[in-house]
Amino acid sequence: MKIGILALQGAVAEHMRSIEAAGGQAVAVKTVDQLFDLDGLIIPGGESTTIGKLMRKYGFIEAIQQFAAQGKPLFGTCAGLIALAERIAGGEEAHLKLMDITVARNAFGRQRESFETDLEVDGIEERVRAVFIRAPLITEVGLSVKVLSTYNREIVTARQGNLLACSYHPELTDDFRLHAYFLQMAREAAVGI
Numbered sequence: 110m111k112i113g114i115l116a117l118q119g120a121v122a123e124h125m126r127s128i129e130a131a132g133g134q135a136v137a138v139k140t141v142d143q144l145f146d147l148d149g150l151i152i153p154g155g156e157s158t159t160i161g162k163l164m165r166k167y168g169f170i171e172a173i174q175q176f177a178a179q180g181k182p183l184f185g186t187c188a189g190l191i192a193l194a195e196r197i198a199g200g201e202e203a204h205l206k207l208m209d210i211t212v213a214r215n216a217f218g219r220q221r222e223s224f225e226t227d228l229e230v231d232g233i234e235e236r237v238r239a240v241f242i243r244a245p246l247i248t249e250v251g252l253s254v255k256v257l258s259t260y261n262r263e264i265v266t267a268r269q270g271n272l273l274a275c276s277y278h279p280e281l282t283d284d285f286r287l288h289a290y291f292l293q294m295a296r297e298a299a300v301g302i
Contacts, residue, residue: 110132110133110134110148110149110292110295110296110299111133111134111136111146111147111148112128112133112134112135112136112147112148112149112150112151112291112292112295113135113136113137113138113143113144113147113149113150113151114128114135114136114137114138114150114151114153115138115150115151115152115153115160115164115169115173115189116137116138116139117139117155117160117163117164117167117169118153118155118156118159118160118163119153119154119155119156119160119188119189120153120154120155120186120278120280120281121137121153123153123278123280123281124151124153124186124280124288125137126280127279127280127285127288128151128285128288128292130285130288131285131286131288131289131291131292132289132292133288133292133295138150140167141167141168141169141172144172144173144176147176147181148181148182148295148296148298148299149181149182149183149184149291149292149294149295149298150173150176150181150182150183150184151183151184151185151186151189151291152173152183152184152185152186152188152189152192152193153186153187153188153189153280154186154187154188154189154242154278154280155187155188155189156188157188157191157192157204157214157245158201160188160189160192160204161192161202161204164192164204164205170204170205173205173207174205174206174207177205177207177271177272180271180298180301181271181295181298182271182272182273182291182294182295182298183207183271183272183273184272184273184274184291184294185208185272185273185274185275186274186275186277186278186279186280187242187243187244187245187275187276187277187278188245189274190212190245190247190274190275190276191204191212191214191245192204192205193205193207193208193210193272193274194206194208194210194211194212194247194274195207195208195209195210195211195251196210196211196212196249197211197212197213197214198211198212198213198214198248199213199214201214207272208254208267208269208272208274209250209251209252209253209254209269210247210249210250210251210254210267210269210274211247211248211249212245212246212247212248213245213246213248214245215243215244215245223240223241223242223243224240224241225238225239225240225241225282226238226239226241226260227239228258228260228265228266228277229258230257230258230266230287230290231255231256231257231258232257232290233286233287233290235286237258237279237284237286237287238279238282238283238284239260239265239275239277239278239279239282240277240278240279240281240282241260241276241277241278242277242278242281244265244276244277245276246263246264246265246276247263247264247265247267247274247276248264250264250267251269253269253270254267254268254269255267255268255269258275260276265277266287271294271298273290273291273294275287
């Protein structure tokens with residue numbers, strides 16, 4: 110499976126390492142044309158407003174929406190979660206508007222409130238190591254969204270069909286099982302197409 114990592118800003122190299130450790134082929138995506146050759150796409154963490162501006166500047170908004178409409182999977186981590194959301198609390202304009210969720214930016218506080226924990230994630234046998242850095246939170250989900258994990262009764266991992274999103278940074282650990290889960294989504298989508 111060939112998985113792209115949107116390389117406009119954020120933890121691109123770390124996601125590439127995790128995808129390759131999980132058995133996939135990773136590609137840094139810098140142009141819209143590269144999307145056509147992919148089985149899945151990761152939108153990494155970083156700064157969501159900057160990522161949104163760069164996606165608009167380089168024509169990625171419509172291209173990624175079309176990518177998702179073809180049934181190809183998308184995985185948004187931290188700022189990537191915000192990029193996927195239909196609604197952002199506080200009135201900020203949503204970016205891709207693909208996932209029926211509302212997110213709150215920096216819900217876990219500032220950089221100094223960053224932390225690591227182990228989460229139970231539905232579909233993965235053992236707890237997953239998660240790094241929260243200025244993390245957003247999923248405050249509301251639509252009926253078609255499945256909650257995969259919570260932290261202190263707050264939603265931090267969710268899936269809606271071919272869309273996967275988490276509040277944290279799985280790529281900053283040596284635990285690549287969430288990336289393996291995403292690769293399995295890509296395999297299933299490829300068979301279905």
